[in-house]
Amino acid sequence: xxxxxxVAIALVMILFSGTAGAHHNMSxxxxxxxxxxITGTLTKFDWRNPHIQLIVDVNKDGQMETWTLEGPPPxxxxxxxxxxxxxxxxxxxxxxxxxSRARDGSRAGLLRTMTxxxxxxxxxxxxNC
Amino acid sequence: xxxxxxxAINTTAAALFAVLLLTPGRGQAPTAQEKAKIRARNxxxxxxxxxxxxxxxxxxxxxxxTVGPKGLYQQPVFSPDAKRIxxxxxxxxPESTDQFAQTADIFVYDVDTGAHTRITTSGNREQAIAxxxxxxxxxxxxxxxxxxxxxxxxxxxxxxxxxxxxxxLPGAGYILSDWSLDGKFLNFSSTQLNESVxxxxxxxxxxxxxxxxxxxxxxxxxxxxxxxxxxxYRSDESGKFEVYVRSFDLAGGTGGGKWKISDGGLGxxxxxRDGQELYYFAPDRGIMAVSVSTSPAFEFGKPKLLFKAPDSxxxxxxxxxxxxxxxxxxxxxxxxxxxxxxxxxxxxxxQGKTVRKVGExxxxxxxxxxxxxxxxxxxxxxxxxxxxxxxxxDMKTGxxxxxxxxxxQDITPIWSPDGKQILYVSIPPRNATYWSIYRKAADGxxxxxxxxxxxxxxxxxxxxxxxDGKYLGFSSGGALFVVPLTGTDPLARKAIEYLxxxxxxxxxxxSPDSRFMAYLSDESERxxxxxxxxxxxSGTPSPEGKWRVSKDGGDSMIAWRADGKEMYYLHNDVxxxxxxxxxxxxxMAPSFQAGTxxxxxxxxxxxxxxxxxxxxxxxxxxxxxxxxPVTQAVH
Numbered sequence: 001x002x003x004x005x006x007v008a009i010a011l012v013m014i015l016f017s018g019t020a021g022a023h024h025n026m027s028x029x030x031x032x033x034x035x036x037x038i039t040g041t042l043t044k045f046d047w048r049n050p051h052i053q054l055i056v057d058v059n060k061d062g063q064m065e066t067w068t069l070e071g072p073p074p075x076x077x078x079x080x081x082x083x084x085x086x087x088x089x090x091x092x093x094x095x096x097x098x099x100s101r102a103r104d105g106s107r108a109g110l111l112r113t114m115t116x117x118x119x120x121x122x123x124x125x126x127x128n129c
Numbered sequence: 130x131x132x133x134x135x136x137a138i139n140t141t142a143a144a145l146f147a148v149l150l151l152t153p154g155r156g157q158a159p160t161a162q163e164k165a166k167i168r169a170r171n172x173x174x175x176x177x178x179x180x181x182x183x184x185x186x187x188x189x190x191x192x193x194x195t196v197g198p199k200g201l202y203q204q205p206v207f208s209p210d211a212k213r214i215x216x217x218x219x220x221x222x223p224e225s226t227d228q229f230a231q232t233a234d235i236f237v238y239d240v241d242t243g244a245h246t247r248i249t250t251s252g253n254r255e256q257a258i259a260x261x262x263x264x265x266x267x268x269x270x271x272x273x274x275x276x277x278x279x280x281x282x283x284x285x286x287x288x289x290x291x292x293x294x295x296x297x298l299p300g301a302g303y304i305l306s307d308w309s310l311d312g313k314f315l316n317f318s319s320t321q322l323n324e325s326v327x328x329x330x331x332x333x334x335x336x337x338x339x340x341x342x343x344x345x346x347x348x349x350x351x352x353x354x355x356x357x358x359x360x361x362y363r364s365d366e367s368g369k370f371e372v373y374v375r376s377f378d379l380a381g382g383t384g385g386g387k388w389k390i391s392d393g394g395l396g397x398x399x400x401x402r403d404g405q406e407l408y409y410f411a412p413d414r415g416i417m418a419v420s421v422s423t424s425p426a427f428e429f430g431k432p433k434l435l436f437k438a439p440d441s442x443x444x445x446x447x448x449x450x451x452x453x454x455x456x457x458x459x460x461x462x463x464x465x466x467x468x469x470x471x472x473x474x475x476x477x478x479x480q481g482k483t484v485r486k487v488g489e490x491x492x493x494x495x496x497x498x499x500x501x502x503x504x505x506x507x508x509x510x511x512x513x514x515x516x517x518x519x520x521x522x523d524m525k526t527g528x529x530x531x532x533x534x535x536x537x538q539d540i541t542p543i544w545s546p547d548g549k550q551i552l553y554v555s556i557p558p559r560n561a562t563y564w565s566i567y568r569k570a571a572d573g574x575x576x577x578x579x580x581x582x583x584x585x586x587x588x589x590x591x592x593x594x595x596x597d598g599k600y601l602g603f604s605s606g607g608a609l610f611v612v613p614l615t616g617t618d619p620l621a622r623k624a625i626e627y628l629x630x631x632x633x634x635x636x637x638x639x640s641p642d643s644r645f646m647a648y649l650s651d652e653s654e655r656x657x658x659x660x661x662x663x664x665x666x667s668g669t670p671s672p673e674g675k676w677r678v679s680k681d682g683g684d685s686m687i688a689w690r691a692d693g694k695e696m697y698y699l700h701n702d703v704x705x706x707x708x709x710x711x712x713x714x715x716x717m718a719p720s721f722q723a724g725t726x727x728x729x730x731x732x733x734x735x736x737x738x739x740x741x742x743x744x745x746x747x748x749x750x751x752x753x754x755x756x757x758p759v760t761q762a763v764h
Binding site for chain 2: 026027028031032033034035047048049050051073074075079084100112113123125128
């Protein structure tokens with residue numbers, strides 16, 4: 001079997017496994033070489049496939065900025081012993097996140113790491129190292 | 130395939146993870162013991178299917194020897210004196226309690242004795258890849274994932290001492306390709322959004338990368354000539370992959386000439402030590418040599434074929450990542466994937482008795498029966514051309530017809546309700562940004578009609594078309610979608626989220642009356658078959674409820690009988706590894722009801738050919754069509 005067919009079949013297997021893989025082209029939306037670190041309050045999150053979404057309000061020089069961070073699917077975290085409740089417990093509290101910035105310059109990013117209030121470090125690596 | 134060197138690792142991982150996620154079950158969450166058993170069996174299967182030897186050939190293509198035992202190898206690289214080979218080996222850690230444990234590390238094999246030395250030791254889910262030798266052969270540099278960050282490292286090639294971080298990479302998507310023969314710098318590149326940047330990292334003084342060149346095309350496998358004045362690399366700037374040579378000056382960039390030396394070149398770029406010959410891999414698996422002179426000006430001759438790699442050697446992705454050429458041009462190290470086992474299209478009755486075999490064995494996937502059961506659509510991978518196309522078979526005569534024949538990978542065939550057309554997903558051959566759903570006449574005539582184009586970069590699995598022809602159903606990213614086939618502009622059609630949760634839902638299949646959707650979900654920790662109402666007015670689940678059909682786990686292949694009174698699915702037996710073909714009595718009025726599932730028959734081992742997609746049951750539920758490895762028997 002050629003790599004092409006292997007890759008094709010692997011692709012298909014990914015699809016058919018039902019796992020939530022990359023749903024859209026991350027490289028198109030986010031610049032992996034342009035990182036931002038933000039500290040703010042976790043105000044919302046959406047814990048669903050194909051990507052979780054986290055909303056963090058950041059106080060920047062007295063002005064509130066709302067950042068939207070996209071992360072891997074829930075199963076990615078589950079496989080790493082990070083649960084939805086870790087984020088629920090962080091709701092309304094201060095978190096620090098590192099993300100690859102959106103190419104369009106908006107306050108959006110692809111989550112790389114997040115430090116939760118208790119100090120637990122959540123990493124989205126290797127999906128976004 | 131932008132981050133090409135990751136492919137093999139990821140492919141292995143994907144295969145493993147996918148198999149693991151198609152795990153069997155007994156209704157409740159699988160126990161740790163069950164998980165371990167399943168994992169061990171799946172790893173054994175992957176190891177058997179994907180392990181390969183490091184094989185050495187001479188210039189005439191004669192096999193000289195194999196080096197070391199079989200393994201999950203990639204990226205072999207000869208040492209400068211060709212006495213050793215550095216190689217990346219993937220370890221799936223069958224002993225680990227982490228279901229997803231995997232590492233990739235670099236080993237050095239002695240070509241004569243086969244003795245090996247471990248160079249790197251990666252932590253769980255970390256990797257060390259892309260080894261390059263120092264000119265004197267005493268060190269190896271490589272790209273490693275350590276503590277969540279990628280970096281360039283080096284370590285003595287005898288495995289002694291600790292690894293040294295040379296440069297922490299600022300992001301992702303980098304690959305290391307060369308160590309200059311003057312020993313002064315490493316070449317590495319990044320590719321994002323089809324923009325490639327080639328960097329040189331000076332190893333003396335301040336280690337600050339110099340941007341050598343930037344291109345809107347892919348630049349891969351860049352190798353410096355022995356005098357470091359020229360750079361050979363693979364690029365798709367002409368629309369197909371070729372090997373180019375351009376002048377190179379670290380101080381002055383890459384001004385000067387640029388020459389295309391191949392007529393189709395897929396990589397495996399290497400210079401002979403004396404700078405008089407250049408090598409590359411051609412699309413027909415030819416290992417080519419080109420006479421060159423580098424001084425005073427670059428000149429090159431006509432490429433000549435040295436020999437052809439075996440048929441199972443890849444010609445897509447980055448085949449250069451599976452080969453190395455010694456610096457004297459006399460030895461070629463290839464890690465050749467094993468030939469795949471062919472499958473037979475086999476028809477079974479409800480008792481598991483073989484009724485007939487259809488056509489010749491081939492690399493078939495995803496069989497889909499036409500509504501009247503007289504024809505079968507399959508995905509067929511051609512070993513020689515590497516095309517992945519849709520074919521249809523006449524179930525009586527075995528006559529086959531190519532429905533598609535193009536460079537795109539065409540997968541997930543589904544018949545239109547009237548049986549006249551086949552719908553499928555097409556993945557473009559290069560820059561596969563958009564996955565689209567097309568339909569084409571089942572006899573292959575005419576042109577394909579695009580029906581829908583999905584989100585950029587998003588994959589999708591076409592799983593069904595409703596019996597009334599009004600909706601497409603597909604899975605993506607663990608969620609279920611439907612597309613109303615309204616209007617005439619395929620780009621204006623929008624997908625509706627049918628189900629999107631924190632757990633995975635996939636393989637949605639409309640009921641014959643389009644009032645329900647059956648699907649697989651792991652919401653109860655293991656895959657089960659569920660049914661929900663489908664509101665054809667809105668394309669969403671109506672709120673009346675949901676019902677579980679499988680009791681002990683449902684893993685793939687959902688089919689409704691045409692009269693809506695029975696449903697079929699596959700369940701993997703955790704103890705034996707067999708695939709169990711299950712049937713459940715159902716009723717759709719006044720509301721959905723499902724009886725206790727019963728075993729119809731068993732197939733040994735996991736079925737091959739992506740059973741998640743199979744739509745392979747006749748409408749009366751009397752015949753089942755599987756793609757069975759030629760050596761496999763039913764029991």
